[in-house]
Amino acid sequence: MRHEKLHTASVLGCGAAGRLWASRFLASGWEVVLFDPDPARSEALLEALSAAHPGGRVSVVGAISAAVGQASWIQDCVPDRLTLKRTLYQRVQGHCREDALVCSSSKGFKLEQIRRCATRPRQILKVTLCEQTLSPKVEASASADPALMARAEELLRWAEPLPAHV
Template sequence: MTTAAVIGAGVIGAGWVARFALSGWDVQIYDPNPTSQATVQQTLARARKHVGNLRTEPLREGRLTFVETMPQALLSAEWVQESLPESVELKLKILSEIDALTEQVVPICSSTSGFKPSVLGEGLGSAERFFVCHPFNPVYLIPLVEVVPHPTVAPELLADVKSILRDLEMKPLHVRREIDGHIADRLLEAVWREALWLIHDDVATTEEVDAAIKNGFGLRWAQMGLFETYRLGGGEQGMRHFLAQFGPALQWPWSKLTDVPNMDAAFIEKIATQSDDQAGTDSTEELAERRDANLVGILRALSETDD
């Protein structure tokens, strides 16, 4: 048995709680938000069901403890996972408190989707055990976790951290060069901007954009990435042929990616209303249930065809 401290228990933090607990870790949870305990319990109940369908052996579940203060959460923890809102100031403040309250051998990991570890590690006395470990929602099912070590981290500790993440049945991706947004969110940000323009200019609704993704390239990307897919698009001659054929198209004045739409109130309302229409009467919980059942099906399907 091992103990993790989860600091911040919104959607992502609660997902980490489930990921740890269903791998047999005890979890100590600190989040001053009064709704966080309900979020964690709801997330764990959902995760228990779906992770149970995915794994072959029975789940061995650790103990959850909700605590009132951060020092209580950190007591005897062997892993700290910070999942606070994306504010540098807030993260810097809390991370330096965590640093002061934990043994210097304990890995401190931030779930930040955007900030570099060298930025968030600035106020730490022992930044050589600080990492970005950026997961993806739902954290208890999506295997990817981007691991970006602080520049002072030793290779041995990086190896240990990756090994622990693998024990949690995750697929750690070592991001070798610090960059805002790491890797996945750079790509997501690009899609997001372009999608916003499509909505903004009334080319498509949110539902149509989603249909274009999930009935098309989303099905490819669940099991092959961009480059693998395009390699196949090049036929027998592979990637070189693809690049020769489609490289020049990059020069076409297609996209408006040079600019960011003004996120004014009317535009935000437009997106949110379209999203409401798209969801219809489905509650968030119903959507999440369906997502999880789908993901389990996909992951099982992929493991059956795995070499």
């Protein structure tokens, strides 16, 4: 069942994790905007997603500001390097809406580590994909904005399961 309102997800990083998250959003009827500093990676992912999700709305942009400006959900899929993630979040928060969900699926770092140096640390949430079902789950955090956590959980509640071939 697809949600009636079209949401926009920004996927930052177009490797394996970016592919999973972009597929998840497209399967749920979201518009997806891809950004990767390597244009060849984002174009390759665009081509793969367009073939796998006909009719899905997916596009590539060349700047973080263009990727996150209108996104309601921003998914970090960059490599797990702490300085890279902190720099990314500073740039993202300089251009995203204050009510956007800025989500990390980092396995190597705790949320508090990633949030250091962020302009709006409570805006950053940790959302992981279950290994077996690829279902996303918002990790509880006492320091997160409760309204944003509730919104993330609501948006994920109606998300369709990913096809097994992704």
